[in-house]
Amino acid sequence: xxxxxxxxxxxxxxxxxxxxxxxxxxxxxxxxxxxxxxxxxxxxxxxxxxxxxxxxxxxxxxxxxxxxxxxxxxxxxxxxxxxxxxxxxxxxxxxxxxxxxxxxxxxxxxxxxxxxxxxxxxxxxxxxxxxxxxxxxxxxxxxxxxxxxxxxxxxxxxxxxxxxxxxxxxxxxxxxxxxxxxxxxxxxxxxxxxxxxxxxxxxxxxxxxxxxxxxxxxxxxxxxxxxxxxxxxxxxxxxxxxxxxxxxxxxxxxxxxxxx
Numbered sequence: 001x002x003x004x005x006x007x008x009x010x011x012x013x014x015x016x017x018x019x020x021x022x023x024x025x026x027x028x029x030x031x032x033x034x035x036x037x038x039x040x041x042x043x044x045x046x047x048x049x050x051x052x053x054x055x056x057x058x059x060x061x062x063x064x065x066x067x068x069x070x071x072x073x074x075x076x077x078x079x080x081x082x083x084x085x086x087x088x089x090x091x092x093x094x095x096x097x098x099x100x101x102x103x104x105x106x107x108x109x110x111x112x113x114x115x116x117x118x119x120x121x122x123x124x125x126x127x128x129x130x131x132x133x134x135x136x137x138x139x140x141x142x143x144x145x146x147x148x149x150x151x152x153x154x155x156x157x158x159x160x161x162x163x164x165x166x167x168x169x170x171x172x173x174x175x176x177x178x179x180x181x182x183x184x185x186x187x188x189x190x191x192x193x194x195x196x197x198x199x200x201x202x203x204x205x206x207x208x209x210x211x212x213x214x215x216x217x218x219x220x221x222x223x224x225x226x227x228x229x230x231x232x233x234x235x236x237x238x239x240x241x242x243x244x245x246x247x248x249x250x251x252x253x254x255x256x257x258x259x260x
Contacts, residue, residue, distance in 0.1 A: 049085050055078055056110045104172060115132050118190055138220065183216070189201060
């Protein structure tokens, strides 16, 4: 009595999902859905923004050591690059999601350094320094939170700090832009005052300080109540009916292989 031939153990993987049945076209489409899209972060606007971040500590050092001319020059550089990076990004379509994050980050770092340094030198009232720093700390904590909850899985620290993986886009409110402009104006005028000693800026500084205090509170509240301030980015999904077409293509390919 002959022994029946051994049958090969069938794979438990459904034929529709088996790698051998997937065409290169389908694999390519699936990879675009599963893999988060990366963007080029090494653009001229982002480099200018990063240089502004690097210049901030030197501005603080110059203020604390009474090198007011150097501090004013570096502050002017920061202001010029702040205008240039946005103009270049719009002119040559180099906008990036990471740019929407590090640009306000650079502004806030510069503002923090100026507030701390000028506050320590007594050129800025303590109550105003606490108000400005308190708002910025609250916004920074919120940004960390939104970055984490919007990060595509797996959530790891390496992926968290990989800014080429966009997850959340920060959109400054109108009052926030005015607040940044007024804050930088106040810091600039406070930095200019020790250099241009022939002009008395005391009254102008006092008025501007109260205006900045008002816009600081107002802009902080705008991030809380505005629905467009933070946008959670979603991964690209298949178009309607595209998934069914891919499924049919996989089935047809599998049938052809079985016939062979």
